Amino acid sequence: MKIGNLKLDSITVSAPLAGISNLPFRLIVKEAGCGLVCSEMISANALAYGSIKTKNMMCSCEDEKPLSVQIFGSDPVIMADAAAMTEEAGADILDINFGCSVKKILKSGAGAALMRDPEKTKAILTKIRAIIKIPFTIKLRSGWDQSGKDAFKIAKIAEDCGVDAITFHPRTATQGFSGKADWSLITAMKQQISIPIIGNGDIAEPGDAVNMLTQTGCDAVMAGRAAIGNPWIFKQIQMLLNGDDIAPVDLTTRFDTMKRYLETSVKYFGELHACRMMRSRLSWFVKGLPASSRFRESITRIKTQAQGEALIDEYFNFLSR
């Protein structure tokens, strides 16, 4: 599948996840077979004001490529400036957030608020398209009611403005994660829009991705929550699509991945900060394993990479006995 002029090796995409999909997370997802990784949402305003911390969120490396960088905001000029910065920073795709419904973001007119402002949407998309050469995508929810009419309207504007693909998570802005994603709206979107549609919402198992592709006709699939602690879902989806049986993840792969995740987090964030972050993150990988509560409890105290690695090894040895 192609997004603009960019060809993806696989039609699996990992979702932008604020507070989670940083570079170390994306590296393990990529290594586990994902076709396209996405950054956390990044504030266009903070980029425009020169925040170093925000600029660092665009930090990337060759091993994770291609990378989609997502920005959010509502001012067309600031959004275009931020878009240019993402291109300059080496993003392979620029994505705009139209789905976030956190109060503060909505109040600023960004995220899902844009889904009821077609004029501003058009101004933002036109300005950005004129300024960047890299492929350009948007990520939508269904809008402000169940019908999906807001999403269809914004998608048409996007298509007319030269946007290269649309990710569609068919839940309303007010729905959060409650209820079920209405995949029939993805089918309807596919029928109305000719640029590629990346289907998103409720892919919990590899088989769900295959069902979404078959039921909706979407061009690619994005998984978010299911990849937290289970990055291998992307390879497993690809295996199913190739007609292969799914191989379960063996313990060695699982625990090696945890160590590499810790190691790259230390490399990018410094040892103490990374260890603080990894106290909860390493626990994602041991869900459902025997005596995992003991590991989860002990990992909450790590201050160094060596301590983390020792606990991972100790738990691995316990499980391998």
Ligand SMILES: Cc1cc2nc3c(=O)[nH]c(=O)nc-3n(C[C@H](O)[C@H](O)[C@H](O)COP(=O)(O)O)c2cc1C
């Ligand atoms: C912790 C968390 C953070 C998220 N952050 C973002 C974000 O930064 N940008 C965005 O467009 N969507 C974000 N989302 C929504 C996901 O990208 C995705 O659309 C949603 O989780 C539905 O997919 P899933 O059912 O596969 O999880 C977030 C979701 C979660 C659970």
